[in-house]
Amino acid sequence: MxxxxxxxxxxxxxxxxxLLAADESSGTIKKRxxxxxxxxxxxxxxxxxxxxxxxxxxxxxxxxxxILYDETIRQKAADGTPLVDIIKxxxxxxxxxxxxxxxxxxxxxxxxxxxxxxGLRERLADYYKLGARFAKWRAVIDIDVARGVPSATSIxxxxxxxxxxxxxxxxxxIVPIVEPEVLMDGAHDIGTCYEISxxxxxxxxxxxxxxxxxxxxxxxxxxxVLAGKKSGNSSRPEEVAEKTIKLFRETVPAAIGGIAFLSGxxxxxxxxxxxxxxxxxxxxxxxxxxxxxxxxxxxxxxAWGGKAANxxxxxxxFAHRAHMNHLAALGKWQPELEQAA
Ligand code: 13P
Numbered sequence: 028m029x030x031x032x033x034x035x036x037x038x039x040x041x042x043x044x045x046l047l048a049a050d051e052s053s054g055t056i057k058k059r060x061x062x063x064x065x066x067x068x069x070x071x072x073x074x075x076x077x078x079x080x081x082x083x084x085x086x087x088x089x090x091x092x093x094i095l096y097d098e099t100i101r102q103k104a105a106d107g108t109p110l111v112d113i114i115k116x117x118x119x120x121x122x123x124x125x126x127x128x129x130x131x132x133x134x135x136x137x138x139x140x141x142x143x144x145x146g147l148r149e150r151l152a153d154y155y156k157l158g159a160r161f162a163k164w165r166a167v168i169d170i171d172v173a174r175g176v177p178s179a180t181s182i183x184x185x186x187x188x189x190x191x192x193x194x195x196x197x198x199x200x201i202v203p204i205v206e207p208e209v210l211m212d213g214a215h216d217i218g219t220c221y222e223i224s225x226x227x228x229x230x231x232x233x234x235x236x237x238x239x240x241x242x243x244x245x246x247x248x249x250x251x252v253l254a255g256k257k258s259g260n261s262s263r264p265e266e267v268a269e270k271t272i273k274l275f276r277e278t279v280p281a282a283i284g285g286i287a288f289l290s291g292x293x294x295x296x297x298x299x300x301x302x303x304x305x306x307x308x309x310x311x312x313x314x315x316x317x318x319x320x321x322x323x324x325x326x327x328x329x330a331w332g333g334k335a336a337n338x339x340x341x342x343x344x345f346a347h348r349a350h351m352n353h354l355a356a357l358g359k360w361q362p363e364l365e366q367a368a
Pocket of ligand 1: 048050165206289290291292318319320321322
């Protein structure tokens with residue numbers, strides 16, 4: 028495979044393919060395992076992820092790359108094969124989460140700043156040797172209008188950190204996924220999500236230009252434009268699609284390598300229906316696909332439940348979601364296809 032940044036980015040958003048975000052930190056995966064009653068150990072985390080990476084047909088057809096956590100990129104399968112090699116054998120590209128998480132932003136209650144820049148150059152060199160050809164850094168922008176959250180300082184600091192991260196990635200021959208996630212957890216309406224997302228993306232691209240990041244060798248991982256969960260409103264896919272595309276046309280350069288959405292707490296089917304609606308109103312200047320964590324993994328986690336006897340059923344559940352999102356990335360998904368499974 029080509030090692031040029033723009034070729035790696037193009038492969039990450041190849042037609043009908045998307046990313047599997049399997050980069051939950053040890054704390055986050057424990058929360059997911061608690062729900063299914065599985066103890067989180069290095070071996071159970073390995074077994075779970077190996078189950079997905081060995082779903083060969085789904086991986087080969089629908090998954091362009093996998094975002095890994097530091098522990099996983101170094102782990103070996105039960106038979107001793109490095110997990111990275113299992114991923115590569117399906118044609119998917121290994122990637123790595125490199126941020127150290129969102130921490131409270133001093134002086135701005137309710138805002139966070141994502142940490143992890145110190146020592147990043149050295150860590151990227153190590154991850155490159157381990158096989159990673161793309162990376163992810165997630166900035167978190169919460170919305171709480173009554174408290175003045177997010178502040179302009181938080182948006183600016185997070186955009187600046189994303190740009191410094193992206194420049195270091197490109198220096199290391201690694202494609203940066205830039206993820207400025209505007210959370211859907213609040214009580215805000217869809218218009219507020221649009222406005223905050225617009226301020227965030229505008230600042231992000233100003234900082235990426237200033238940092239001399241080559242846009243063709245980047246992937247944007249954005250939220251969709253949605254009403255907050257606590258607003259009691261759920262947005263229709265047509266409205267999500269119209270507002271999300273309007274936002275991107277106003278703020279996202281056509282030159283970037285592509286767009287791969289996070290699911291952010293949408294239900295499995297909502298995340299698929301919204302991606303489908305976005306692609307159905309194309310053509311667009313960019314490829315738009317998925318980089319889902321929860322919306323690809325909730326169903327297989329439930330089916331697996333930590334039991335080796337359930338591996339085939341869990342792989343089937345994973346393959347179904349990957350297939351549905353493959354169709355959505357092409358704008359060819361239909362709700363009836365969910366029942367058929
Ligand atoms: P979700 O799809 O569960 O939001 O996770 C994607 C991700 O990688 C967030 O950083």
